[in-house]
Amino acid sequence: MTEHEAFDEPWALAFLPGTDTMAITQRGGALVLRDPDGAVREVSGVPDVAVAGQGGLGDIIPGPTFDDDGTVYLSWVERGDGGSGAVVGRGRLDVAGAALTGVDVIWEQTPKVNGDGHFSHRLLIDGDHLVVSSGDRQKFDPAQDMGGNLGKIVRLTLDGAPAPGNPWADEGGVAAQFWSIGHRNPLGLALDADGRLWASEMGPQGGDELNLIVAGANYGWPEASNGSHYGGGDIPDHAPGDGFEPPKAFWTPSVSPGSLLIYDGDLFPAWSGDAFLGALSGEALIRVDLEGESATVAETWPMGARIRAVAQAPDGAIWLLQDGDGGRLLELRPA
Secondary structure (H helix, E strand, O other): OEEEEEEEOEEEEEEOOOOOOEEEEEOOOOEEEEOOOOOEEEOEOOOOOOOEOOEOEEEEEEOOOHHHHOEEEEEEEEEEOOEEEEEEEEEEEEOOOOEEEEEEEEEEOOOOEOOOOOOEEEEEEEOOEEEEEEOOOOOOHHHHOOOOOOOEEEEEEOOOOEOOOOOOHHHOHHHHHEEEEOOOEEEEEEEOOOOOEEEEEEOOEOOEEEEEEOOOOEOOOOOOOOOEOOOOOOOOOOOOOOOOOOOOEEEOOOOOEEEEEEOOOOOOHHHOOOEEEEEOOOOEEEEEEEEOOEEEEEEEEEOOOOEEEEEEOOOOOEEEEEOOEEEEEEEEOOO
């Protein structure tokens, strides 16, 4: 493990195709570019961000056409009528000039509510679809409410419209966005080699989850969880026949998974196809062995710090971001 630069509350990192540059978001609203020599440049043109609690600047991913036009997708928190909520924007990133231009909001959490937690707003490109995780905003019941997109995983076109063929497309309205429902705070999204979608999700007091996301499935929150409410209030555990999709792996006590990677590189061939979760409260990197649709927790490496993000470099190295002020960028390679 090699320690690199420190950042101010780093949240996400992305390797930019066709370049040797890494993009890193910082919760306070700054987007920076890191060059291979360690030089860090701040990007101009980043939208105004509402920073409070868990909210701020969130994820960044390159679009499928990044090589040609610099398209990137960003998530952040904004304020408006009713409170705050996450939004997703699309713009163009000029790497040489460190400038972001033409950012348009293409999706937003609805409704906006008070409070500053459980935005989720992780992003993933799946072919010609954009997948967004939308947390319950610590409001519980909206995860089961078909009239809003809180507590859901949504599947959109690359323009931000509900994707044709979604499970509730015929209902129209906001429900046409939904791919799955009943989520609390899903902070990691990844595809396996067979195109299956997986999500890591923070549970309440205990009951953190790794879920295989099935179109049209209900993951139970807040009606079912293998954890308990803070303060000790009981929540029914996942059980056969309860109508909810159970997790493939779960953690009690909590480890607070803040990110998810499914590895497909060459540097660590024994881990090909395995999932890696960065643990916040658990201060660890966790490897989960994935075999088809089953998941087994395999290894937990104590890291001595909260791990906010985990990503795979084009050469197969694994990179991590520590959480918080002075969170370091870490590079993992075979000894």
